[in-house]
Amino acid sequence: MLFSDATAGPAQTQVADLREYPEWHCGRERYGVWIVPVLDPELLEYIRVARDHLADLLHPSPRRQPHLTVFVCGFHGEGGRDDDFPLERLEQQVALLKAGAGPACSMPLAGLDSFASAAFIPVGDPMGRLAQWRNVLGACSSEIRQAPYVAHITLGLYRRCISAAELRQRLGEVQAPPPSLSASELQYVTYDARDQLGRLDSVRRVMLDAAAEPAPSAS
Numbered sequence: 001m002l003f004s005d006a007t008a009g010p011a012q013t014q015v016a017d018l019r020e021y022p023e024w025h026c027g028r029e030r031y032g033v034w035i036v037p038v039l040d041p042e043l044l045e046y047i048r049v050a051r052d053h054l055a056d057l058l059h060p061s062p063r064r065q066p067h068l069t070v071f072v073c074g075f076h077g078e079g080g081r082d083d084d085f086p087l088e089r090l091e092q093q094v095a096l097l098k099a100g101a102g103p104a105c106s107m108p109l110a111g112l113d114s115f116a117s118a119a120f121i122p123v124g125d126p127m128g129r130l131a132q133w134r135n136v137l138g139a140c141s142s143e144i145r146q147a148p149y150v151a152h153i154t155l156g157l158y159r160r161c162i163s164a165a166e167l168r169q170r171l172g173e174v175q176a177p178p179p180s181l182s183a184s185e186l187q188y189v190t191y192d193a194r195d196q197l198g199r200l201d202s203v204r205r206v207m208l209d210a211a212a213e214p215a216p217s218a219s
Contacts, residue, residue, distance in 0.1 A: 001115070001116065002113050002114065002115065002150075003113060003114040003115075003164055003167055003168060003171070004113045004114075006164075006168075009164060010115075010116040010164060011163070011164055012116075012161050012162060012163050012164060012167075013057070013114070013116060013117075013158040013160070013161050013162050013167055014116040014117045014158060014161070015158055015159060015160065015161050016059060016117055016118075016157035016158055016159065016196075018059060018157075018196055018197065020194045020195075021194075021196075024193075025075070025193040025194065026081070028075040028077070028079065028084075028193055029076075029077075029192065029193060029194075030075065030076040030077065030190040030191065030192065030193060031074070031075055031076065031190060031191055031193045032073040032074065032075070032076040032085050032090070032188060032189070032190045032203070033069055033070075033071065033072050033073055033188070033189060033190075034069075034070040034071040034073065034093075034133075034137055034186055034187070034188050034189075035067040035068060035069055035070055035186070035187050035188075035189055035200070036067060036068040036070060036181065036183045036185075036186060036187075037065060037066075037067050037185065037187055038065070038066035038067055038068070038153060038181065039182070039184070040178070040181070040182050042178050043066075043109075043177065043178050043181065044066060046177050046178055047066050047121075047153070047155065049174075050112065050121075050155055050174050050177075051155055051156055053170075053173065053174050054119060054155065054156065054170060054171075054174070056160065057119070057156075057158055057159065057160050057162065057167075057170070058119065058155065058156030058157065058158060058159060059156055059157045059158070059159045059197065060156075061156055061157070061197040063197065063198055063199040064191075064197050064198065064199060064200065065199065065200050066153055066154075067153065067189075067200065068107075068123055068130075068151060068152070068153055068181060068183075069152075070130065070133050070134060070137070070186060071133070071134055071137040071138070071143055072143050072144045072145055073085040073089075073090070073093075073141065073143075073144065073188070074144045075193065076190045076203075083144050085141070089140060089141050090188060090203075090204065092140040092141075093136075093137050093140060093141060093188070094188070094204050094206065096136045096137070096139055096140065097133070097136055097137070097186060097206045098206060100132070100136050101133060101136070101186060101206055101208050101209070102129065102132065102208060102209060103208055103209040104182070104183060104184045104185075104208040104209060105127060105129050105182075105183050105208070106179075106180040106181065106182050106183070107123050107124055107125060107126075107127075107129070107130065107151075107180055107181045107183060108123075108124040108126065108179060108180050108181075109121050109122065109123060109124070109153075109177040109178060109179065109180055109181055110122040110123075110124065110176075110177075111171075111172075111174075111176050111177070112155070112171040112174050112177075113152075113171070114167060114171060115150075117157055117158060118154050118155070118156065118157050118158065119154075119155040119156060119158070119171065120152035120153060120154050120155055121152060121153040121155065121177050122150075122151070122152055123151040123152055123153060123181055124151070125151060129183070130151055133186065134149070153181070157196075157197070183208065184207065184208055185205055185206060185207045185208055186205070186206045186208065187200075187202045187203075187204065187205050187206075188202070188203050188204040188205075189201060189202050189203060190203055
C-alpha cells in the first residue's frame with residue numbers, strides 16, 4: 001500500500017528494525033539483486049537533497065548506492081534452500097540479457113511517494129522496458145518477492161513513526177525529481193546479508209545493447 005492512496009494507504013509510517021535477522025540469512029553471507037544504478041549527477045544530487053529534507057524521518061544510509069531494483073534473485077551462491085541463487089542460474093540470466101536487453105533508455109520519474117516502511121521516487125515504464133527485463137530474468141529463475149513489484153528508487157527506511165497526513169505534507173514539500181532515470185546498464189549486485197543498508201558490490205554488468213562484462217573488483 002502507498003501513501004499516495006489516501007483511501008487505502010497506510011495510516012502511519014512503520015519504523016524499520018535494523019538488525020541482523022539470522023533467522024532469515026541462516027548463516028549465508030551475500031544477497032543478490034539485479035538493478036539499474038543511478039549514475040546521473042543531477043539525479044544523485046536530487047536524492048541527496050531529498051534525503052537531507054527527510055533526514056529526521058529516515059535511517060541514514062550513506063553506503064547504499066541509489067538504484068532501481070529490477071529483479072530480486074536471492075542468496076548468492078550454491079545451496080539447497082528455495083531462496084538460494086546458484087552461479088549457474090546467474091550465468092543463464094546474463095546470457096539471456098545479452099541477447100534481449102535492448103538499447104539504453106530513459107524512464108520517467110514522478111513526485112515522491114512512500115510505502116509504510118520507506119520513502120521513494122516512483123519510476124514509470126511507459127515503453128515496457130522494465131517489464132521486458134523482468135520477463136527475461138524470470139525465464140530461468142523465480143523472483144524472491146513477498147509483495148507486488150513497484151518500480152522505485154528508495155530514499156530511505158523510516159526511523160520515526162508519523163501519521164499519513166504529516167508524511168504527505170513532508171513529501172509534498174520536496175520539489176519534483178528530474179524528469180527521468182537514464183538506464184545505460186543493468187548490474188547484478190550483492191550485499192552483506194547481515195547489513196540491510198550495506199553497500200552494493202557489482203558482480204556482473206550488462207551494458208544495454210552491448211555484451212556483458214565482469215564488474216571491476218571492489219576496492
